[in-house]
Amino acid sequence: MFRPLVLFLALRYTRAKKRTHFISFITLTSILGIALGVTALITVLSVMNGFQSELRERILGMTSHVTITGYDGKLSDWRSLVARLEGRPHIVGSAPYVEAQVMVSAGRRASGGMLRGILPQREGQVSAVVDKLVAGSLGGLEPGRFGIVLGSELAHYLGVWIGDKVTVITPQMTTTPAGILPRLKRFTVVGVFDVGMYEYDRNMALVHLEDAARLLRLGRAVSGLRLKLDDLFLAPRIAADLNESLGPGYFVTDWTRLHSNFFRAVQMEKRVMFIILMLIVAVAAFNIVSTLVMVVTDKRADIAILRTQGMTPGGVMAVFMLLGAIIGLVGTLAGVAGGVALALNVETIVPAIERLFGIHFLAADVYYISELPSELHWDDVWQIAAMAFGLTLLATLYPSWQAAKVKPAEELRYE
Known part of the structure; x- marks a missing residue:
């Protein structure tokens, strides 16, 4: 058969006759x-990508891309290590640190926490804490002044602000005439930061x-050296290279290991959400089965006539x-268009809905991320479109096979 005939018939059957408007409704x-399933899937995955990027940015605002420590938990001469790392590709910043679990108390309140010693002049090379200060400055951290x-x-929990005193208690012990006591020191609050992550x-x-x-x-030792890279996704490879080149005595890790769980x-949630929403697309795609079954039932006489004119079962199936x-x-193209448009404008549409109905999806006093971020990944879009279209093709097999089985003699016997 002349191939454009197949396309002509397929396009003709998308329009129902006057007596079969119900078929057109089912098709629509x-x-x-x-379209709705694909739109929802693209939008939700884009929002989850946005959340993942936002959380990663906030975590890496306080966590370095790569961390180098000694196997005994400290580095004796971090300056010589910095000199060895100078000129290495992708490393754009470094800063030493001292870290320990401590107890911080003020008045009658006390809280466990992480004490991190930093060099204020180098800290901006590896973290964003300088930009997250809501009061004071890192310049108030001067050696011997014991600022914090x-x-x-x-x-807020301790009830302190700039100029107030807090006591830092370490797990290390000091022998005194009164017995063995933990080491403690009074510090003056010189700054407060807010990175938007409760953990920090x-x-x-x-x-x-x-x-x-x-x-x-x-003494003169530090806990380790923190590195910043020009591409955070290169951290595993750079860490592996440093492990080999620095030799024994050093332990190198990266942010993907520190926060792997x-x-x-987050990645598991994204996959589960993808599967759930793809099931919605699958349900919509398999509605095509009922649509085509009804069309085949309505067109059995037409199919019989086409068969008598020489069309093969394969042509009917096609x-x-x-x-x-x-x-x-x-449906897929409409869904892709709607999903891309919605994903690119979520940060505008959601606030408009909130203002219109007087609601707030993510309350600022409950969630640290109070706005819906969105980050469209085109590889997700193509993957969703391909899977949705693949499901629709799969749904056409059974009705098309039934159409190909129509026997002309039996259908035209009473015509």
């Missing part, structure tokens, strides 16, 4: 179902590197497969 609902910068939640805002305190080393009796959980493919293609 199938297209709309696929607290996370906003920790400062509630549990982190920053002091000068020398003050932390003196409190923890490290968290990012695996007509109805092409009919289903047209329905699926239109």
Whole structure:
């Protein structure tokens, strides 16, 4: 048969006769179902990508891309290590740190937390804490002055602000005439930061590197060296290269290992959401089965006539497969257009809906991320479109096969 005839018949069958408007309605609902499913899938995955990027940015605002420590938990001469790393590709910043679990108290309140000693002049190379200060400055951290910068939640819990005193208690013990007591030191609050992550805002305190080393009796040693890269996704490879090149005595890790459980959980949620929403697309796609079955039932006489005119069973099957493919293609393209448009404008549409109905989806006093971020990944779009269209093609097989089985003699016997 002349191949354009298949396309002509498929396009003709998308328009029902006056007596079969119900078939056109079912066709339209199938297209709309696929379009809505694809739109929802692209939008939701884009929002989840946005959340993942936002959380990653906030976590890496306080966590370095790559961390180098000694196997004994400290580095004796971090300056010589910095000199060895100078000129290496992709490394754009480095800063030493001292870190230990401590107890911070003020008045009758006390809280456990992480004490991190930093060099204020180098800290901006590896973290965003300089830009997250809501009061004071890192310039207040001067060696010997024992200043401290607290996370906003920790400062709120302790009831302190700039100029107030807090006591830092370490697990190390000091022998005194009164017995063995934990080491403690009074610090003055010189700054408060808010990075938007409860883990850090509630549990982190920053002091000068020398003050932390003196409190923890490290001498001239530090806990390790933090590195910043020009591409954070290169961190695993750079860490592996440094492990080989630095030799024994050093332990190199990267941010993907330090927060692996968290990012695996986020990725798992994204996959589960993809599967759930793809099932919605599958339901809409398989509505095409009922649509084509009804069309085949309505067109059995036409099929019989085409068979008597020389059309092969394969040609008949191709007509109805092409009919289903047209329905699926239109629905998929409409869904892609709607999903991309919605994903690119979520940050504008959601606030408008909130203002219109007087609601707030993510309350600022409950969630640290109070706005819906969106990040469209085109590879997700193509994957969703391909899977949706593939499901529609799969749904056409059974009705098309039934159409190909129509026997002309039996159908035209009573015509």
